[in-house]
Amino acid sequence: MQNQTPLFPGFHLQTLRRKPRSAQQIFADKIHQLKQKSFSQLGECLGKFIPEKFLQPAKSGQHSRQRLFSKHNTFWAFFSQILDADGGCKEVVRKIQATSAMKGKTLPSSSTAAYCQARHKLSSDTLTSILAHTTQQLQSTSSPEMFHKRRVVVVDGTGVSMPDTKRNQEIWPQQALQKPGCGFPQAAICACFCLHTGAMLSYELGNKKSHELPMLRKQWDTFRSGDIFLGDKGFCSFYDVHSFKERGVDSVITLARRKPVSAAEAVKVLGKDDVLVHWKRPSQSKTPYSNWHELPEDLLLRQIKVTIDQPGFRSTSFYIITTLLDATKYPADDIADLYFQRWQVELNFRDLKTTLGMDILRCKSPEMVRKEIIMYFIAYNCLRSLIIEAATKNKIDHQRLSFKATLQALRQWEPLINQTKNIAANLYQLMNNLHDAIAKNIVLNRPGRSEPRAVKRRPKPYRLLTSPRHEMVVEPHRGKKHTKQA
Numbered sequence: 001m002q003n004q005t006p007l008f009p010g011f012h013l014q015t016l017r018r019k020p021r022s023a024q025q026i027f028a029d030k031i032h033q034l035k036q037k038s039f040s041q042l043g044e045c046l047g048k049f050i051p052e053k054f055l056q057p058a059k060s061g062q063h064s065r066q067r068l069f070s071k072h073n074t075f076w077a078f079f080s081q082i083l084d085a086d087g088g089c090k091e092v093v094r095k096i097q098a099t100s101a102m103k104g105k106t107l108p109s110s111s112t113a114a115y116c117q118a119r120h121k122l123s124s125d126t127l128t129s130i131l132a133h134t135t136q137q138l139q140s141t142s143s144p145e146m147f148h149k150r151r152v153v154v155v156d157g158t159g160v161s162m163p164d165t166k167r168n169q170e171i172w173p174q175q176a177l178q179k180p181g182c183g184f185p186q187a188a189i190c191a192c193f194c195l196h197t198g199a200m201l202s203y204e205l206g207n208k209k210s211h212e213l214p215m216l217r218k219q220w221d222t223f224r225s226g227d228i229f230l231g232d233k234g235f236c237s238f239y240d241v242h243s244f245k246e247r248g249v250d251s252v253i254t255l256a257r258r259k260p261v262s263a264a265e266a267v268k269v270l271g272k273d274d275v276l277v278h279w280k281r282p283s284q285s286k287t288p289y290s291n292w293h294e295l296p297e298d299l300l301l302r303q304i305k306v307t308i309d310q311p312g313f314r315s316t317s318f319y320i321i322t323t324l325l326d327a328t329k330y331p332a333d334d335i336a337d338l339y340f341q342r343w344q345v346e347l348n349f350r351d352l353k354t355t356l357g358m359d360i361l362r363c364k365s366p367e368m369v370r371k372e373i374i375m376y377f378i379a380y381n382c383l384r385s386l387i388i389e390a391a392t393k394n395k396i397d398h399q400r401l402s403f404k405a406t407l408q409a410l411r412q413w414e415p416l417i418n419q420t421k422n423i424a425a426n427l428y429q430l431m432n433n434l435h436d437a438i439a440k441n442i443v444l445n446r447p448g449r450s451e452p453r454a455v456k457r458r459p460k461p462y463r464l465l466t467s468p469r470h471e472m473v474v475e476p477h478r479g480k481k482h483t484k485q486a
Helices: 025-035 071-083 089-102 113-120 124-139 165-169 212-217 237-244 332-355 366-394 404-415 420-441
Strands: 153-161 186-194 200-206 227-231 252-253 268-271 274-280 296-306 317-322
Touching: 071 089, 071 113, 071 212, 071 366, 071 404, 089 296, 089 420, 113 237, 113 366, 124 200, 124 366, 153 212, 153 332, 186 212, 186 332, 200 212, 200 366, 227 332, 237 252, 237 296, 252 332, 274 404, 317 332, 317 420, 332 366, 332 404, 404 420
Parallel strands: 153 227, 227 252
Antiparallel strands: 153 186, 186 200, 252 317, 268 274, 274 296, 296 317
């Protein structure tokens, strides 16, 4: 058939027209293009913990365009930075360049400026919502190890340091004994963990002047009726024990700032070293309670003396105060064993600070410091979720699996996951292999193990910085004897 439109070949001819694509094909092409622009596929294997709905582009303003550092890419780059052993921004940029080269794309710039600017645009509310979602996902997993079918929330505090900048020093000042320019800003964190799943439920950030009790009071909404609050002697307070009881939450804490009550002075003797006592309301308090005298005159509590006969422990005996008054339902040995498990919160902080590297933060502004802390908690909860998945699949107690081995496995699996050609065909198999690798790293059960709190490796014999770095002058040949030249 002769073409009647030589300038527009096939424009009007049905025989030369291409078959129009369906809406499903057009949508599939757009999805493929978006995946090609995504440098990290961690979101596909961790999507059940961090849904894609939290990382959708904004309708307008920041992160509204689908660029290299989109909202999705920036979040997972930040997430990958937390997982990396190096933890630097340059490491993330190199990873982006390697992924771009693998996909045949143009290599982006080696500068970290674009990534840092995109990371700064991440909304704190978005990160907080993601953290809350990971917490809910972990809490939805049933744990047969619950204490009498009740959730136990263990609380403790810790400290972190950050780069020495003026803005950081204004909010989190360094120790008063240190000279300006010779220390680092110190922040205090009070966090609530689920004892059975290890999930980070909530946290509060303060400075060196922030006590753990006021920071805990800001997290009361974390507790549900029927929970058990587990804490050390720093949380021994008449006001807080009463407030938790009003909320339907029982407390198990160590006795502090009060003398133990003898059996002769007790209200009732429940057993050996197990008595019911009356706590009288203190005459004065610095709590923000509107009317201190409206509190009850006394509280009926249970006092249990725990004797430690195992070598290696610093204490030989201590007293537990609890609102679990039923000795038949809650025997003294069970409560003592529950308090012994309080050490798990110290291991959780060790996983965060030592294994993940949260002990020394990297960001130089208060806004980014807060975002960095949230990202550490998000990564921690995701790793805990992987551990529980691997344990459930292989029918192993999840508390016996190594957190550090899980982090190492995810670090080595990430390059394989990021290969687009493997995602469609082998992602399911890769995740199964990852779960199997995690389940094979079982921590040996060594109850009562005690190690001295001492460091074997000696530090380098460098002088301490006693003045700002730009003012301090290092003496030549310090500490060495030199003979006079003839």
